[in-house]
Amino acid sequence: MSGKKPDAGAPAVQARGLARTFPSPDGGFIPVLRGIDLAVAAGDSVAIVGPSGSGKSTLLHLLGALDRPTRGDVWLGGEKVSELGQERLAELRNGFVGFVFQFHHLMRDFTALENVMLPRLIAGSPREEAADRAAALLEQVGLADRASHRPRRLSGGEQQRVAVARALANAPPLVLADEPSGNLDAEATLRLHDLLFEMIDRHGAALVVVTHSRELAGRAARVLRLEGGELFVV
Template identity: 50%
Template structure:
């Protein structure tokens, strides 16, 4: 379970304080699927970065199964992030010099998994996302949808409990985007991974079990 309690995030720019998140409160159950909606600048990405422990809140708490991980040392927090949270972004951020298999293996190798085990796990995941015949292809040799599937596979290599996706279909055509949606929702339903998606896509939001909206750093709808 993720518990967000009076979460605030403030930036200072040119001497001015900018309140990006203004006291958010939210509970996300294990295995939930949640869409986060809102216009650009509403605070969605900042919120997801904090949920993913990529950024720290200015005040308030984010508890993972009752633990305030932001009180941990940086090394312990990084290990938690690597093991527990997977990330999929609008722009896949694949390393161009590595092929699909190598890109997928990367988080596991960084964590210290043996190359043999990382290879076996990456091969299985790439088959699961429909890329069994594209493992040796580099990003430039893949379509946009295939690149995003590699990004999903990479996010899954450490078997995370939570999958965060920031506009995962925003750079794809409708048909390809729908296939990525299907993969993400299947992972949520079949493996019980908690799925949190930032999206402008009302159709995708409608397929999630819950949705919230952000406006000016505050939650304005919840379903």
């Protein structure tokens, strides 16, 4: 990743007074988040739980600079998101933040190796270096023998493991995971949870995970509940 380096002493992600409203059909506004404060340091893990529709995914999108708040601010590595241009924002999203979604969002015409290579190629790494990094990550997630397989030839659990490897391709200081095991069976779910925390520990990243899984939430250092647009310590 080129450009300014994030402040190593700053939290991986910080939010102050974060609010988000959406237009309602009657011409008014629906408040989803109401003044969220949150700071997550390197090596910290936070699980966010709460009822469906409470705004958990909305919060994650704001923390990852995929959406803009109605009010309040987000800092990524000490950089204030609202003050950044589109080029720098794109750099941060690709190099500073690793995303794992409920649906893996793999490129269906690319192999597992090529999918994991993408973030590094976007960041400008040479193709050989990106391939070496991707191969190492696929080995770490137990998929070295599936590197040449396209998503349709992988199970749901294998696809999510590829997605975790892709999220870590640029060694991001922050990983955001949105219901990462929501579509997996019980065995694949436990395997993915083991993998996610093993990889976070190994790479020293901060983790914020949105989940309905009590088992996954219980592994985090902190559990916060989002309800009524506000965060509460569980």
